[in-house]
Amino acid sequence: MKTKIKKSILLSLTLIIAILIAGQFSRETYSFFESSEETNNLSIILMIGDGMGFEQVKLGRWVEKGITTNFTMENLHLKLNVSTVNIDGDTTDSAAAATAMATGKKVQNKVLSVDENGTILTTMLEIAQEMGKATGVVTTTSIQHATPAGFMTHVTSRYLTAEISRQIIEEANVDVLLGGGDSDFTVEQYLIMETNNYTIVRDKAALIAAPIGKLMGIFADGHLPYEQERDLALTPSLAQMTRKAIEILDQNSKGFFLMVEGGRIDHGGHANNQVNVALETIAFAKAVREAIAYVKSNENTILIITADHETGGLMVQSEKLDSTLPLFGYTEDQNRTIQITRANQITVEWSRTGHTSKPVPLFGYGNVFTSLENNILIDNTEIFRIMNGYFNGSLTQINSTTFEMKNRNITLLLLLPTITIFTISYRKLKRRKNQQVINK
Numbered sequence: 001m002k003t004k005i006k007k008s009i010l011l012s013l014t015l016i017i018a019i020l021i022a023g024q025f026s027r028e029t030y031s032f033f034e035s036s037e038e039t040n041n042l043s044i045i046l047m048i049g050d051g052m053g054f055e056q057v058k059l060g061r062w063v064e065k066g067i068t069t070n071f072t073m074e075n076l077h078l079k080l081n082v083s084t085v086n087i088d089g090d091t092t093d094s095a096a097a098a099t100a101m102a103t104g105k106k107v108q109n110k111v112l113s114v115d116e117n118g119t120i121l122t123t124m125l126e127i128a129q130e131m132g133k134a135t136g137v138v139t140t141t142s143i144q145h146a147t148p149a150g151f152m153t154h155v156t157s158r159y160l161t162a163e164i165s166r167q168i169i170e171e172a173n174v175d176v177l178l179g180g181g182d183s184d185f186t187v188e189q190y191l192i193m194e195t196n197n198y199t200i201v202r203d204k205a206a207l208i209a210a211p212i213g214k215l216m217g218i219f220a221d222g223h224l225p226y227e228q229e230r231d232l233a234l235t236p237s238l239a240q241m242t243r244k245a246i247e248i249l250d251q252n253s254k255g256f257f258l259m260v261e262g263g264r265i266d267h268g269g270h271a272n273n274q275v276n277v278a279l280e281t282i283a284f285a286k287a288v289r290e291a292i293a294y295v296k297s298n299e300n301t302i303l304i305i306t307a308d309h310e311t312g313g314l315m316v317q318s319e320k321l322d323s324t325l326p327l328f329g330y331t332e333d334q335n336r337t338i339q340i341t342r343a344n345q346i347t348v349e350w351s352r353t354g355h356t357s358k359p360v361p362l363f364g365y366g367n368v369f370t371s372l373e374n375n376i377l378i379d380n381t382e383i384f385r386i387m388n389g390y391f392n393g394s395l396t397q398i399n400s401t402t403f404e405m406k407n408r409n410i411t412l413l414l415l416l417p418t419i420t421i422f423t424i425s426y427r428k429l430k431r432r433k434n435q436q437v438i439n440k
């Protein structure tokens, strides 16, 4: 009897050691860049795929590139996993996640860049403005929606749309604003923007033709149409908006901060619609390529591509894809038809219609990232710290706080039997001791 207990304890101890090895439990910090000599002209492009987990990236890639080829963003030299939970440790919404990335502070869902006392949390965009940099916000949703609003405004609820609109127009002073949300702006608000020397554009042609200078492009009453339904001649793509924003912001000699959101991947996820998730992710990846092209020739810029959370619990299962790939020589419309067909040839599974707490990807591009360890798990607030550290030219450390992802499944698998065996043997031991006491 006694040796049996000893054996169980030994077994559970072995399992614990196995967990530690498999999980590589660590709270390590990783230095990631030295002070930069030149800090007065640095720029950051932050791109957020709303609801874009690893599986959403995989789905988009299979449709666009086939199962063996990566998106360009997946080949960038920095790859991390990001934990997205909110201040309560619960599944986040886009508001709490935007606040975490924009300010480095965790808040409750629905809250945009204020703390629990209602005090304003300064955002990365505002820090850039204080440094004299140009700023831009680009999205495929309403410009008042949670992710863009988190960088520009401060409200206790993302649903206070009129107040968000007011702050965008009267206080935010963002140089380039591109997205939807016309029905939540008033005629007077557009007049204010005109008085403040903004060019206001309503369609793709006007966007492309817009002069260098402050720009407000509002292309839909609410969200921009899904890529699947977009009028290709009338409504700009996310890539076209991104290109224009960079072209304008690049004029500022002190650099810029640009946030670009692929906002409707999330909506496709909520609807468990694999075609929309695939096409929105592809549109996002195309916008990323615009940013990569810029960073390639502008070494004073970093590009961070990530997501605010995963939506739908998507699992990409299998495919019966034919060999037709969307190609360069085809028209935009022909390629879209091919993409829709291919998206329907993939078998997927969804676990819900809401968000999940699954870690999301982060891809980084820029000279300062070359020395950083890959595939560690970081908290989403670290994204603010990376950006802030970059702008300040200060030595920054990145904190990895949990298990390394590659062994996480093994770890979780081992955890349950360990706890069970340990509890049983501990109880037996205790009972024995009690008996011994009684026997005495």
Ligand SMILES: [Zn+2]
Residues within 6 Å of the ligand: 051, 094, 266, 267, 270, 311, 355
């Ligand atoms: Zn959502």
